[in-house]
Amino acid sequence: MNKPRVAFFDFASCEGCELQIANLEEEILDLIEIVEVVSFREVMKEHSDDYDIAFVEGSIMRPMDEERLKRIRSNAKILVAFGACATIGGVNKIRNQWQPEEVLRDVYGDVDLKGNKFFDVFKTKAVDEVVKVDYYIYGCPPPRDEIKKVITALVMGKKPEIPNYPVCVECKKNENVCLFELGKFCLGPITRAGCNAICPSNGRACDGCRGILSEPDTKCVEDILKRYNLTYDELKHRFTIFNYRREEER
Amino acid sequence: MKSLSKQDFLKFVNNLIADDFFEVHGVKAKGKRFVFAPLDSADELRLDYDVTILPPKKYFLPQYETLLKYDLSKSTVAVEREEKKRVIIGVHPYDLIALQQMDKVYFDTYVDNFYRQRRENTIIIGSDILTVSERSFAASMNAHTVSSGYDLMVTDIGDTIVIDIGTEKGRDLLEKHAPMVRDAQEKEIKKVEKLRESLPAKYKRSLKIEKESWKKLLEKSYEHPIWKELSEKCLQCSSCTMVCPTCYCFDVRDEVSLSTKEGTRIRTWDGCLLPDFTRIASGEIFRKEKIDRFRHRFYRKGVYIPERYNFVACVGCGRCSIACLPDIADPLSVMNGLVERKTEAGGEIVVEIPETKKEIEEVSYVPRSATIKRIEKLTEFEKLFEIELDDGKPFYYEPGQFVEVSILGVGEAPISISSPPTGGSSFELVVRRVGNVTNKLHELKVNDKIGIRGPFGRGFDAKALEGRNLIFVAGGIGMVPMRSLISFILNDSNRDRYGMITILYGSKTPQEVLFRNEIEEWKKKKEVTVKLTVDKCPDGVCWNGCIGLVTSLFPQVRWRDVENTVAIVIGPPIMYKFVIKCLHTMGVKDENIYVSLERRMKCGIGKCGHCQINGVYVCKEGPVFNYSEIKDLPEAFE
Numbered sequence: 001m002n003k004p005r006v007a008f009f010d011f012a013s014c015e016g017c018e019l020q021i022a023n024l025e026e027e028i029l030d031l032i033e034i035v036e037v038v039s040f041r042e043v044m045k046e047h048s049d050d051y052d053i054a055f056v057e058g059s060i061m062r063p064m065d066e067e068r069l070k071r072i073r074s075n076a077k078i079l080v081a082f083g084a085c086a087t088i089g090g091v092n093k094i095r096n097q098w099q100p101e102e103v104l105r106d107v108y109g110d111v112d113l114k115g116n117k118f119f120d121v122f123k124t125k126a127v128d129e130v131v132k133v134d135y136y137i138y139g140c141p142p143p144r145d146e147i148k149k150v151i152t153a154l155v156m157g158k159k160p161e162i163p164n165y166p167v168c169v170e171c172k173k174n175e176n177v178c179l180f181e182l183g184k185f186c187l188g189p190i191t192r193a194g195c196n197a198i199c200p201s202n203g204r205a206c207d208g209c210r211g212i213l214s215e216p217d218t219k220c221v222e223d224i225l226k227r228y229n230l231t232y233d234e235l236k237h238r239f240t241i242f243n244y245r246r247e248e249e250r
Numbered sequence: 251m252k253s254l255s256k257q258d259f260l261k262f263v264n265n266l267i268a269d270d271f272f273e274v275h276g277v278k279a280k281g282k283r284f285v286f287a288p289l290d291s292a293d294e295l296r297l298d299y300d301v302t303i304l305p306p307k308k309y310f311l312p313q314y315e316t317l318l319k320y321d322l323s324k325s326t327v328a329v330e331r332e333e334k335k336r337v338i339i340g341v342h343p344y345d346l347i348a349l350q351q352m353d354k355v356y357f358d359t360y361v362d363n364f365y366r367q368r369r370e371n372t373i374i375i376g377s378d379i380l381t382v383s384e385r386s387f388a389a390s391m392n393a394h395t396v397s398s399g400y401d402l403m404v405t406d407i408g409d410t411i412v413i414d415i416g417t418e419k420g421r422d423l424l425e426k427h428a429p430m431v432r433d434a435q436e437k438e439i440k441k442v443e444k445l446r447e448s449l450p451a452k453y454k455r456s457l458k459i460e461k462e463s464w465k466k467l468l469e470k471s472y473e474h475p476i477w478k479e480l481s482e483k484c485l486q487c488s489s490c491t492m493v494c495p496t497c498y499c500f501d502v503r504d505e506v507s508l509s510t511k512e513g514t515r516i517r518t519w520d521g522c523l524l525p526d527f528t529r530i531a532s533g534e535i536f537r538k539e540k541i542d543r544f545r546h547r548f549y550r551k552g553v554y555i556p557e558r559y560n561f562v563a564c565v566g567c568g569r570c571s572i573a574c575l576p577d578i579a580d581p582l583s584v585m586n587g588l589v590e591r592k593t594e595a596g597g598e599i600v601v602e603i604p605e606t607k608k609e610i611e612e613v614s615y616v617p618r619s620a621t622i623k624r625i626e627k628l629t630e631f632e633k634l635f636e637i638e639l640d641d642g643k644p645f646y647y648e649p650g651q652f653v654e655v656s657i658l659g660v661g662e663a664p665i666s667i668s669s670p671p672t673g674g675s676s677f678e679l680v681v682r683r684v685g686n687v688t689n690k691l692h693e694l695k696v697n698d699k700i701g702i703r704g705p706f707g708r709g710f711d712a713k714a715l716e717g718r719n720l721i722f723v724a725g726g727i728g729m730v731p732m733r734s735l736i737s738f739i740l741n742d743s744n745r746d747r748y749g750m751i752t753i754l755y756g757s758k759t760p761q762e763v764l765f766r767n768e769i770e771e772w773k774k775k776k777e778v779t780v781k782l783t784v785d786k787c788p789d790g791v792c793w794n795g796c797i798g799l800v801t802s803l804f805p806q807v808r809w810r811d812v813e814n815t816v817a818i819v820i821g822p823p824i825m826y827k828f829v830i831k832c833l834h835t836m837g838v839k840d841e842n843i844y845v846s847l848e849r850r851m852k853c854g855i856g857k858c859g860h861c862q863i864n865g866v867y868v869c870k871e872g873p874v875f876n877y878s879e880i881k882d883l884p885e886a887f888e
Contacts, residue, residue: 024508027508030507030509031508034508034509034510152507152510155510156506156659156690157689157690157693158660158686158689158690159685159689161503161686164524164526165487165521165524165525165526166486168488168489169488169489169492169519169521169524172304172492173313173314173492174313175280175285175303175308176303177280177281177282177283177303178573178575180575181282181283182281188487189487189489189575190487214486217482217483220482220484220485220576223576224575224576227575227577228575
């Protein structure tokens, strides 16, 4: 069997998703048994534009990002959006609350950045707002088990099966005390599972880093807030962290 | 009845913990809630608990359970069996009843040997309820006390624990680990009785309808506005089913190590509130709307399970109403709501479970090894595979039955058998490329190995069709299972036993017509008429059949002796109602129409829950149905 040639790329992000691959530690040996890594700036010097599968981390912020991403798309047979910034825009979308000029002025002051392509920014986009994405690996960062699952599926010629049900399913199986009962607003009921409910299982409310599956009915949200004595602000705050796009569309 | 002082009871529990022969689990605190978990010391045991987050079903049908382990390079399969012996302490009566219900399901017809083994390896020490959970209505369900379903039953009456021996296993355990046990005194037994008698009054919530009457009420309330009102608030998180002691549906998936060398087949809890629950490989979802899924859960509890097993699948533990954030999952509120708003009731539903095989059979999740003997490409999407079982034993099946085709590392998919029964060890499958398993199957070559489980389900009773005129109506890959029956009937040794044969077959395009050469052979047989049609014929493609839907062929049929005509209809879901309308127009009676339906048949043995049409299992009572058996089921036809 010819090993698929794999490349990793990053855009606006913390590169923590790629670090998850490096964190596979000794399992990396298994990984390179099944794929040939031809480009991975975080861990190697070599680079090649000849690859089958591209893993793209990060959000798209600038015309130059868009161009680069389109090049990657045209080189790759399969493109995988990798991590929250790539799949849903994630925390980078928080800044979409403001106009790009406002953000630049806020960060860099009155410096004239006109004509500097590095500072030519538009509103944050997820990868699939620019190019076609074949598969998604969700999460901030994506769970290593899911990364392995997607890679093995692609190598075996399968369509990766990513959960299409909410975190509550995994959280209940882990027999956690529901965070709502502890007075916390948790996005678990509407966030895509696959993380094995890692945050709620450790006492932290879900921030929705794997994306929202479906918008709850307004009446339902009101009932829940009332039942657990929570405020709309808490809900809005949680939504903004990873899912600002949704807020914007509302 | 026996008894132990509290001190001695704790000693008994500690003696159990000290015995390496088994693991001891009991009720422990987790924050302000309770869980069943391993006990390190008797001090941790909380017999005063109200309800645990998850029911003890997790010990018998674990959240994640490995069914098979395999080596992909060698195609060897090993069954994963847990031999561990366990004692579980503190199971409340409602959970004991739920476990007995689960036994009915998992020991029914096909005995699930994973479940059975766990059941046999477990000793259950029940406990009377000391604290009533706020959301529980177990007393209304008569599930607050119990007289069976335990090995030992303990009642904490203060300074003494009274113990009822339920089984020999329980007696042995007590004798070995609590030699200080004595006969209970009369006054102690009185105290237990009093405690049990005082329980119902402690429940704040009560049902306005007897559980025996749920079914009748629900049967008249299928279109009650309550379903829409409540389901609109449903988050579809399925927390209600996850925490339910009477929910037993599961999904099965294959997981492969990063080296792609080893793999496991795992089953895990699934929930019918989740949109993908009924999704099949081609993408079709059979319970599409939130309201359908929401209602299904209640009808399963109150109509489908009672019809099949004679009990209401709710014990009033209240776990679902604690877990449901918008608080719409509570069976008590829903049933009381239906009682209070009886005037708004509407929509009748009658579910009768078709009679099928009754003999008990132990079922294994291990597929039989088989070899691909021949592959024939039929169309762009379909290939025919001749499969031979490696054990060489004859493979008996009826036309219309299906097998679960297993590819290690990928999964299982239900596939109809397409060849007529021969009594040999080989058979043919025609497979459309739609999902992971079928895609992989299309990549395989002659002599490659696959796994087979089955045959499953109810096929056609070819004997019952003897002497009748037959009209076959097939749409698309509906021809695949139909071919098994047609080939059987048209076989020279069988042909004379059947009357006039008419075959109507509709495909999307001429390129998608299956078995073209065989169809030519069929046409040559005595008294056989075959009419083909396609939805559309692309430019440049040769086609001398009709253009139009399969129903457009009906005017061409020469009907003779309609009374004695039986119709066999197999096609995509959308096709049935139109074809059946045509048949009705021609005067064909409901009981003379047979259909074969497609659903998500994951386990094939009536356990996993995915393929249900209302309360009818397609994998067990189907896929072949007499139309009259299911025509009134709202979920049967679109």
